[in-house]
Amino acid sequence: MPRIKEEYDVVIIGSGLGGLLCGYVLAQEGKSVCILEKNAQIGGNLQTFKRDKVKFDSGVHYIGGLEKGQALYPFFKYFNLLDNVEKELLDQDGYDIISFENDEILYPHGQGYDNFVKQLLKYFPHEEEGLRKYCEEIKRICEKFEWYNLDIDYTETDEMSVFGLSAKEVIESCTSNQKLQQVLAGSNLLYAGDGDTSPFYIHALIIDSYIGSAYKLKHSDQISKQLRKDIKKMGGEIFINSEVIKIENSSKLVEHVTLSNGQHVRGKQFISNMHPTQTFRLLNTDGLRKVNVNRMLQLENTTSSFILYIKLKPDTFKFSNYNRYHFIDQDVWSAHNYDSENWVKGLAIFNSRPNNDTSYAHTLTAIAYMNYEDVKKWEDSFNTTLSENERSEEYVRFKKEKAEELINALSKLYPGFSDCIENYYTATPLTQRDYIGAIEGGLYGIKKDYNAPVKSFISANTKLDNLFLTGQNIVLHGVLGVTISAMVTCQFMLGKKYMLDKIKAFV
Template sequence: MRRIKEEYDIVIIGAGLGGLLCGYVLAEEGKSVCILEKNAQIGGNLQTFKRDQVKFDSGVHYIGGLDKGQALYPFFKYFNLLDNVDKELLDKDAYDVISFGSEDILYPHGQGYENFVQQLIKYFPEEEAGLRKYCEEIRRICKEFEWYNLYKDYEETDEMSTFSLSAKEVIASCTDNEKLRKVLAGSNLLYAGEGDSSPFYIHALILDSYIGSAYKLKHSDQISKQLRKDLKKMGGQIFINSEVVKIENTTKQVQHVVLADGQQIRGKLFISNLHPTLTFRLLNTEGLRKVNVNRMLQLGNTASSFILYIKLKPETFRFTNSNRYHFIDEDVWSSHHYDSDNWLKALAIFNSRPDSNTQYAHTLTAMAYMNYEDVKKWENSFNTTLRESERSKEYLRFKQKKAEELIRALSRVYPGFSSCIESYYTATPLTQRDYIGSIEGGLYGIKKDYRAPVKSFISANTKLDNLFLTGQNVVLHGVLGVTISAMVTCQFILGKKYMLDKLKAYV
């Protein structure tokens, strides 16, 4: 086994996607790179796990913008991922479907802007103008982001006005039809959408990538495995089971990090892929600006979730090449607000099959919002691969109760569904906290608010000369957002023009 050296050019804390991508870029530039991961598996939300001889994706279920000319294509080309990741195109006419209550109608989101419009006109024949306005609003906003449009020459824009638009209000401005408004906002579980705060730019960037092209990955850990393989070839080192417990710093720069076993690792530059709040908890903040420290320690976070991972009995549940967002409560913007008697308001449902030759799914994953307060009483217990511990029987009973409630809800969506289940496994906000490292199990990191965009803006460049941030909190969550975040981080080290020119070669 390779030993950790005492000093590197680049020390990266956390082997989530952002840390791996930064490591790749900088190792390719000839830097000595060390990535430190506290858990046994790398990849963050790309992690998978195996239960009952079936593999489940923990977080990433589909990705968008992968075709030539689209946002993610040049990045996947540069990172040697495009031809090394097995993927399957989701239904072109309905990559996502939106449904409500006991209605039988499945409202489709189609791939390709014209197709997107045409598929929904079938259900809203009087709303063509509104649908086209909605598509134009998405494209207009997406044009404002340089890293999202590498094929264009970038011009300076008034970015704050872009960040200050409400997703709910922009959608409402496109149509007076209440049902269509709900359908257009129906996949907002992708960003934990809230009517009183969610910015339109997040909605636009995510939807644009999927409308461009939407792919289901065979397994999400293909990405992290390929990056690890190539990093190793370039001399980069990744160390699992290596938790950073302290960042030693002066008021000017970081000197070294300290691992749980007491080992000290020095570096010229340091990149933290951790949540910014977790990063600042590791720092010596004495002498740093209090207003900045307090802001980073008090960042608001998105809602968390309860997830049910189900192994299906063979040939019992027909596979659909779409993802489904089902709303039990038709208010699509407040599904995270609930009381104990009315917990389930919305479901995100993803099914997968072992190969493209079968008509039946072998797994189904269902996700519903769950607030951290529901599991807070057990927050002092931890359970990871490295720190296995049995949580209380009360916690296990809580999980079983919630799983049974979710299965009953799924059986109303798919009559007879409970008879298709062979086994199931659960994840709560505590699971996501322990394995992903998110504050209170937050689904998508820091909560963005169009009313105060600067408040939730996190720069990759910190006040310490040699400490940088990366990951889903810097730009945007998801594979595309974190990839762009890594490029933004690296631009502070290698230069913006250099990085843009480098990536444009792959457009």
């Protein structure tokens, strides 16, 4: 292992996808790059873990927009990922299935806009006009975003003009059919959908990429492993178990960062892949504007989740080449509003198989919303592979009870499901906090609100001349969102036209 040098051209705090992508871009530009990761595994939400010889993806379950001419394609080409990541195309007639309690119909989201309409017309035969209007609204919004449409030459963009549109209201404006409204919004766990706050542009960018093409990854850590390999080949350095505990700065510049072992790492430029609030907690804020500091320290975050990772008994549970979003409560916008007697109001279900030659799944992951308040009594405990601490017997019981509730919900969907379980493992908001660095375990970082879009807008360019931000809080979360966020970060360092021209060469 190389030793950390005293100074680099660029020091990147955090090896989540945004940090790795920025490291790749800047190392390719010939800059000396150092990426500092506090945990034992790089990748943030791309991390995987093994239990009983079976590998589970912790966060990323599928990605979209990977076909030529689609949004993610040129980026994956540029980052040498397209041919180095094993993937499987999800069912083209239903990559996502939306279902409801006491309704036997499985409502499909198909790939390709015409096919998307065609598949839903089977269940809503009189709604072609509404479905096509919905598709056109998505495409109209997506065209506003420059980095999303690299084949278009923009002189100027008006992205801000669409930030104030409500996802729920735009969908309702397309059709008066209430069931169809619910079906169109049914995968909103992808952005922690809230009918009172969620902007339509987030819905549009995410859904457009999946309608384009939806792929299941063999394992999400393929992305981080390939990026690490290429960054090192270009001379960049990545250090795990290297926690930054302080950012030393004047009112104008960051001078160095301090690691938990006391070592100082100097840089000409710095990028933080951490949550903006966490970044500002590490800064010396004495010379910074108080109003800006207070805003960054008080950002509201998306809700968290409880995740059940299940190892299935061999040849017991049929593999489905789609993801399922199921709602016990008929309102898909209210699954995060629950009480202790009625916790599981909606869940997302992902299954995987060991190879394409089998028709049986070997893992199943189920996700339900969980508020941080539910685990707050144990927040003073901390547990990772590097710092293992048992929280308490009460916490273990809590996890067991919640797991059983989820298994009961799954057993209603799949009769006899409990007999298919060999083992299971759980993750709570505290798990997300400790392993991913998400404040209060927030699923997707900062909560976006169409009622006050500027309030949650975070620039990659800070008031400190050599400190930049990247990651899911800058533009959008998810693989596509974070990739574009990394480009926006690098454009402040290398120039926007220069970066756009670089990526456009791969369109």
